[in-house]
Amino acid sequence: MKPSPAVIVLESVSKRYGSKRVIHDLSFTVENGEIVGFLGPNGAGKTTTIRMIAGVTAATSGRVTVAGYDMATQNADAARQIGYLPEHPPLYDTLDVSAYLRFVAKVKGVPRTAIRTELERVTAACRLEAVFRYEVYKLSRGYRQRLGLAQALLGKPEVLLLDEPTAGLDPGQIQETREIIRSFGEDHAVLLSTHILAEATLICRRVAIINHGRLLAIDSPNGLQRVVERTNRVTLQVTAPAQALREELLSVQGVTALEIRASPGGHPVLSVECQVDAREGVEAAIARAVAGRWELHRLERQQPTLENVFIKYVKETPVDGETA
């Protein structure tokens, strides 16, 4: 198997703005050939972290290396290996699309003879052919976002840093953008921050959850989901007397808590939500206990989604990051 060395490495990175510490001792890596999703609520420190990796701002302590270059001392060398799309696409409104891309290509050191082919490559990848001669201020939000992505792809960087790359795009454009990122991520390192949890599940090999500047978890979407399976829920609908049903269900091994709600309109069917542990076959035990005595209409084990995982981690973080 091809070795996949870590291309982005953060070692105990912290960042302060004045007396306020916004990033606390952050360590993680992104390897070649993987897409890592960066999840966190607003103000969690995602953008600051991405800006540190991009070399836009320096870490107060700790070490950031990209493609083997230390961002504190070899910033300019590392920059040639980085494609960066900030939260707001960094575009010059008065230039036209071709002049803008040409400028970025020149600064990235694309040889003069290769600029034309390179522009054609990123223009085709981001579907910008129709607006190639347009001034940037005339572009729609979707095109602006794609132009931002195109400039990041220029110069064939080893690393792609994307801060909310699909924000403001329509569903078709989101699909296309994800495809671009996915294909780039096959043999490069990609770190992308997003609010869309489904996006992280769809395209990321690993997901990092961050809140109050601290890394709470980093694992594959499935791995993260397994962690919260202990808080799994089983929902059922039963026609039964509430008190007897409660006693019966609580006697089932694996059921830790339950909530019974009467159906609206005096209907005899009760809705029950059981908190169960991670043991296999809990739902079968519940079914046996209930179906023998009463009429069971529905039984369903809810799979934990990344959304549940995210909410669990974020809720568990203390509001004051300094005390955690």
Added chain:
Amino acid sequence: MSGMLAVYQKELSTYFRSPIAYFVVAVFLLGAGYFFLYNIFLTGDATMAVTFQNMGVLLLTLIPVVSMRLFSAEYNAHTMELLLALPLKPWQIVLGKYFGAVTMLLLMTGGTLIDLVPLYLFGNPETTTIVSGYVGFVLLGMACLAVGQFFSALTQNQIVAALITAAVLLGFWFIGHLQSFQTSYALRSLFGYLSFALHFADFIQGLVRSEGVIFYLVVCATALTLNASYLQWRR
């Protein structure tokens, strides 16, 4: 070097695609043309001395309009994020932008050369005085631009950048007047040395003194170094 050149070319493209550059050049050329005609008809002398003096003051009012956007506009458009993430060192960004602005200054200055046509057709002006006046004018403009570019890097607000630049440039222009209120020789010399106007007056008289040239170049170097250091510090 190629990075700085790319920034320079981008700056020039930006100038010529925005109305503000045309506006500034037009106002400057109209103003300079008016002062030239007024002075020629008033004095009847084939000289540019008073016109240079007027052009200097006009330049002080227009430089903040040119320089205010140099960094402030980058902050507002979020493009500073791009410049800092690209393989560019702070000095490359600073010099690329600065040389772009200086090119605009040279174009403005070049536009006034048309005034020399009637001067040479109908009079007998002193060529060396005119050349030294132009050298002084360009050096003055370069110093003003470097100061303006530095203040533009300090704020996101273009108006604030323009106002601070105008205040500082006027301060440097009029500081020579404080000489009259000083009894201390050291202070009188200092105020005289710091005055943009007094050094410029030498050039207008036809004196290209190394002291004047060095003064303007030191102002440029100091402002540009502060500018690059500030960008590095912001990181």
